[in-house]
Amino acid sequence: MKNxxxxxxxxxxxxxxxxxxLDEVLQHFGTETVQRRLIGQRLERIYRLxxxxxxxxxxxxxxxxxxxxxxxxxxDIFMLMEDSFDSNQVGSEAAIIFxxxxxxxxxxxxxxxxxxxxxxxxxxxxxxxxxxKRDKTRRGIVEVINDDxxxxxx
Numbered sequence: 001m002k003n004x005x006x007x008x009x010x011x012x013x014x015x016x017x018x019x020x021x022l023d024e025v026l027q028h029f030g031t032e033t034v035q036r037r038l039i040g041q042r043l044e045r046i047y048r049l050x051x052x053x054x055x056x057x058x059x060x061x062x063x064x065x066x067x068x069x070x071x072x073x074x075x076d077i078f079m080l081m082e083d084s085f086d087s088n089q090v091g092s093e094a095a096i097i098f099x100x101x102x103x104x105x106x107x108x109x110x111x112x113x114x115x116x117x118x119x120x121x122x123x124x125x126x127x128x129x130x131x132x133k134r135d136k137t138r139r140g141i142v143e144v145i146n147d148d149x150x151x152x153x154x
Contacts, residue, residue: 004028005140011068013140017060017127022047022144025061035071042109043075047144049094055085057116058123062130062141074104078130079113080123 002024005014020028022044030040043061050056056079063076087098096102103111119126131138 007068015138055082059144066142074108076110083117
């Protein structure tokens with residue numbers, strides 16, 4: 001099981017991209033309160049639907065769910081999709097997660113996505129952007145990986 005770093009004085013993960021499996025994320029962030037369990041279930045559903053497309057290059061969770069906040073309002077997700085991904089070709093159940101307003105209203109999640117081609121400065125730079133908070137400070141984010149063999153040590 002992953003050894004998570006301590007939260008900083010703001011309740012955020014230390015700056016960086018912290019890699020973990022979905023099970024590790026849910027175990028660490030999705031069990032403490034009823035609200036966290038509910039949001040964890042939403043995250044699990046969205047991850048499953050996205051993965052079923054076979055087109056997810058990178059999957060990042062950021063925002064209040066991956067903080068010390070006891071009752072986060074939702075889960076924030078950024079997905080970097082393969083260039084061949086066409087959201088118009090996604091089946092009806094999964095299609096909702098690629099419509100920002102629909103997924104917010106129906107799943108209680110903020111989901112953002114782009115194709116790799118749109119990541120002008122590359123995959124890593126696109127992910128690192130999501131560390132920037134509204135007040136321009138930085139926080140740690142979590143990249144969901146498939147298993148331990150994918151860990152890059154970031």
